[in-house]
Amino acid sequence: MAKYAAAIDQGTTSTRCMIFDHSGNVVCYDQKEHEQIYPRPGWVEHSPDEIWERTQSVIRGALNKGGLSASDIVAVGITNQRETTVVWNRKTGRPVYNAIVWQDTRTDQICNELAADGGQDRFRAKVGLPLATYFSGPKIRWILDNVPGAREAAEAGDVIFGNIDTFLTWWLTGGPDGGVHVTDVTNASRTMLMNLETLDWDDEILGIMGIPRQMLPKIMPSSMVYGTATGELAGVPVAGILGDQQAAMVGQTCFDPGEAKNTYGTGSFMLLNTGTKIVPSTSGLLTTVCYQFGNQPAVYALEGSIAITGALVQWLRDNLGLITSSAEVEALANLVEDNGGIYFVPAFSGLFAPYWRSDARGVIVGLTRYVNKGHLARAVLEATAYQTREVLDAMEQDSGVKLTALKVDGGMVYNNTLMQFQADILGVPVIRPKVAETTSLGAAYAAGLAVGFWSNTDEMRANWGVDHTWTPQMDEETRARLYRGWKKAVTRTFDWVE
Ligand SMILES: Nc1ncnc2c1ncn2[C@@H]1O[C@H](COP(=O)(O)OP(=O)(O)O)[C@@H](O)[C@H]1O
Numbered sequence: 001m002a003k004y005a006a007a008i009d010q011g012t013t014s015t016r017c018m019i020f021d022h023s024g025n026v027v028c029y030d031q032k033e034h035e036q037i038y039p040r041p042g043w044v045e046h047s048p049d050e051i052w053e054r055t056q057s058v059i060r061g062a063l064n065k066g067g068l069s070a071s072d073i074v075a076v077g078i079t080n081q082r083e084t085t086v087v088w089n090r091k092t093g094r095p096v097y098n099a100i101v102w103q104d105t106r107t108d109q110i111c112n113e114l115a116a117d118g119g120q121d122r123f124r125a126k127v128g129l130p131l132a133t134y135f136s137g138p139k140i141r142w143i144l145d146n147v148p149g150a151r152e153a154a155e156a157g158d159v160i161f162g163n164i165d166t167f168l169t170w171w172l173t174g175g176p177d178g179g180v181h182v183t184d185v186t187n188a189s190r191t192m193l194m195n196l197e198t199l200d201w202d203d204e205i206l207g208i209m210g211i212p213r214q215m216l217p218k219i220m221p222s223s224m225v226y227g228t229a230t231g232e233l234a235g236v237p238v239a240g241i242l243g244d245q246q247a248a249m250v251g252q253t254c255f256d257p258g259e260a261k262n263t264y265g266t267g268s269f270m271l272l273n274t275g276t277k278i279v280p281s282t283s284g285l286l287t288t289v290c291y292q293f294g295n296q297p298a299v300y301a302l303e304g305s306i307a308i309t310g311a312l313v314q315w316l317r318d319n320l321g322l323i324t325s326s327a328e329v330e331a332l333a334n335l336v337e338d339n340g341g342i343y344f345v346p347a348f349s350g351l352f353a354p355y356w357r358s359d360a361r362g363v364i365v366g367l368t369r370y371v372n373k374g375h376l377a378r379a380v381l382e383a384t385a386y387q388t389r390e391v392l393d394a395m396e397q398d399s400g401v402k403l404t405a406l407k408v409d410g411g412m413v414y415n416n417t418l419m420q421f422q423a424d425i426l427g428v429p430v431i432r433p434k435v436a437e438t439t440s441l442g443a444a445y446a447a448g449l450a451v452g453f454w455s456n457t458d459e460m461r462a463n464w465g466v467d468h469t470w471t472p473q474m475d476e477e478t479r480a481r482l483y484r485g486w487k488k489a490v491t492r493t494f495d496w497v498e
């Protein structure tokens with residue numbers, strides 16, 4: 001009887017359970033969206049209870065669709081939207097507040113106060129991150145400061161913190177009845193609280209941020225058996241945890257220093273493997289943990305995080321009603337030859353890499369009466385490609401590595417117009433692999449590796465193959481002119497929020 005590895009991918013907009021065979025092919029899957037809660041401008045929340053309910057439902061759905069049961073699954077891996085912060089009661093499992101999502105900007109004031117002493121890069125040498133609303137530490141601090149009784153309960157060890165990986169692992173392994181309270185090095189590296197050298201929580205930063213150590217999960221490698229699942233997957237080892245962007249690195253088999261990928265989802269995230277070296281960024285990138293398999297040394301990465309890419313297409317659909325599905329943006333953009341002179345800079349959550357400007361807000365510039373909805377759709381797609389060029393430039397600057405091609409994945413890579421324009425604006429080929437579900441695949445690989453379903457990374461590499469390559473067709477002068485226009489447009493977003 002064939003055996004399979006399962007992955008739970010808890011993303012910003014939806015939760016999936018995917019089941020893979022030994023060749024890395026998807027055997028069956030199920031997926032469900034969850035509610036995006038916007039209580040105020042700049043605030044974004046999810047219901048942790050809904051996320052756990054959706055997780056159980058997609059596990060059931062995937063097993064049913066494949067006609068499988070827990071006994072067919074060798075291990076399950078978890079991958080997740082990173083940074084999103086949950087604080088809950090360890091006796092009841094009830095969250096003390098909604099999950100505060102990575103895009104949420106409510107901690108702006110906390111970040112400014114922390115930056116008043118030592119600047120935005122105050123903790124960068126230790127944690128690889130600038131002070132920004134993106135990361136979990138300030139979000140935990142906000143909950144402890146604003147939810148009555150939360151701080152006292154955290155100090156007493158009654159309420160605990162986790163990113164979504166930790167929350168789901170805790171529930172999967174029993175919840176209040178013995179659930180394990182753990183995270184992995186990749187997720188921990190997004191909290192601003194983990195020291196990249198020691199791979200442990202940093203007491204000095206915990207003290208400054210006012211976060212009690214006893215509420216934090218134990219930091220573990222990304223591939224090992226953390227516990228045994230209960231419920232639908234009863235008896236299956238929970239054996240992999242990776243932040244979703246790091247999981248995509250594993251799914252894309254970027255195991256050698258110098259290998260990179262870009263994932264285009266709600267936002268886009270480009271990572272470059274830097275091996276066991278911690279490479280500091282001077283160009284606005286993040287230094288982060290890429291993965292740690294078992295007791296091997298941790299592998300690090302440079303990351304260019306872009307907050308809004310696919311989410312801008314959703315905005316065109318949901319807020320303007322110009323399209324009824326995300327895929328329709330391509331046909332709308334193809335009604336016109338070019339962007340008609342406009343640029344759309346989607347600084348909806350401020351700007352992440354390489355700027356880290358929380359005072360920025362979105363702009364559409366260059367408007368004339370000539371511009372129509374086709375141009376707007378085109379500018380929406382182009383925004384993704386220009387933002388990607390910015391982080392790629394920063395990456396080459398910081399690492400000294402000149403990329404000769406870019407491996408891509410995520411929901412937007414089925415848009416041919418965008419991918420061709422991406423290759424044109426970067427001036428390097430863009431490559432989509434056969435299995436583009438790299439995030440789930442990476443989590444399944446991490447879990448399968450821990451239980452010997454895959455014996456080493458060479459087996460994973462052998463599963464990777466090219467589906468499509470887009471080669472640059474734009475002349476150098478046009479590329480430079482268009483990109484100059486983008487850079488100018490970006491400056492128009494600055495200094496908006498006072
Ligand atoms: N054909 C398409 N063209 C442009 N954008 C698309 C297309 N299909 C999906 N998207 C965008 O991709 C995103 C979904 O990708 P996915 O990888 O599932 O994201 P996430 O994991 O962040 O939820 C959405 O923001 C959606 O608007």
Ligand SMILES: O=P(O)(O)OC[C@H](O)CO
Nearest residue numbers: 011012081082265266267
């Ligand atoms: O859920 P995604 O795919 O939008 O990824 C979100 C990132 O992990 C945020 O850092």
